[in-house]
Amino acid sequence: MNKLFTFVLSALALASLTACTTPTGGTGLGSSPGEYADLTVADERAAIAVETGYTAAAQALALSYRVGLVSPSVDLDVQRPDFCTYVLAGSYTPSDRGGRLAALDCRAYDAVTRMRRLYDAGQADSFAVAAAEALALVRQLVADVKGN
Amino acid sequence: MADLAKITLTVAGVMGAIEKVGASLPAFIDLFNQVIDAFSEDDQATLKDALEQARKNADAAHSAAQAAAKGN
Numbered sequence: 135m136n137k138l139f140t141f142v143l144s145a146l147a148l149a150s151l152t153a154c155t156t157p158t159g160g161t162g163l164g165s166s167p168g169e170y171a172d173l174t175v176a177d178e179r180a181a182i183a184v185e186t187g188y189t190a191a192a193q194a195l196a197l198s199y200r201v202g203l204v205s206p207s208v209d210l211d212v213q214r215p216d217f218c219t220y221v222l223a224g225s226y227t228p229s230d231r232g233g234r235l236a237a238l239d240c241r242a243y244d245a246v247t248r249m250r251r252l253y254d255a256g257q258a259d260s261f262a263v264a265a266a267e268a269l270a271l272v273r274q275l276v277a278d279v280k281g282n
Numbered sequence: 283m284a285d286l287a288k289i290t291l292t293v294a295g296v297m298g299a300i301e302k303v304g305a306s307l308p309a310f311i312d313l314f315n316q317v318i319d320a321f322s323e324d325d326q327a328t329l330k331d332a333l334e335q336a337r338k339n340a341d342a343a344h345s346a347a348q349a350a351a352k353g354n
Contacts, residue, residue, distance in 0.1 A: 186339070190343075195350070199350035207351065
């Protein structure tokens with residue numbers, strides 16, 4: 135799996151390099167000289183790949199719960215309407231696998247939405263980092279759903 | 283126009299891909315390449331639409347995962 139991460143990081147690095155030559159006119163301004171609104175076709179592809187990867191992982195998780203491969207957590211916190219906010223605040227300590235996976239899904243989705251915000255702001259440098267971070271969490275979610 | 287159907291995920295397709303991830307690196311690279319090869323460099327409108335659809339799919343998948351985690 136380390137090879138996979140290296141491969142994806144390479145793809146994201148390529149996306150950043152391509153940003154120098156094929157600007158497409160982002161939707162916002164960067165906050166530093168290195169963060170211009172110069173997101174590219176390659177960046178969009180990277181974003182689509184991360185979004186699609188997360189979708190696959192989350193769908194697999196949902197199916198795993200529904201078919202009984204993963205038992206829903208006995209933790210009452212999981213039932214909270216603001217469960218993911220609770221998780222991201224560091225307030226939740228899972229006591230079983232169902233809770234750990236639900237919390238990991240929260241963190242992975244949060245990373246994906248953080249990547250979106252940077253994409254929408256046209257911050258190419260930060261976007262590439264956020265995309266890599268999101269993908270790492272997606273990879274962890276996939277591995278944990280599989281029981282690795 | 284690129285074929286948007288190429289990135290439409292089916293449950294069977296997702297499960298097939300997930301089963302291969304980790305067990306086979308080339309399988310995931312193939313999935314990645316299928317996504318990025320679906321578009322030409324100048325197909326901006328399609329890319330924007332595809333990204334928007336990918337976001338909606340991810341949002342829906344997150345909602346489904348959290349609902350299932352709650353036993354709903």
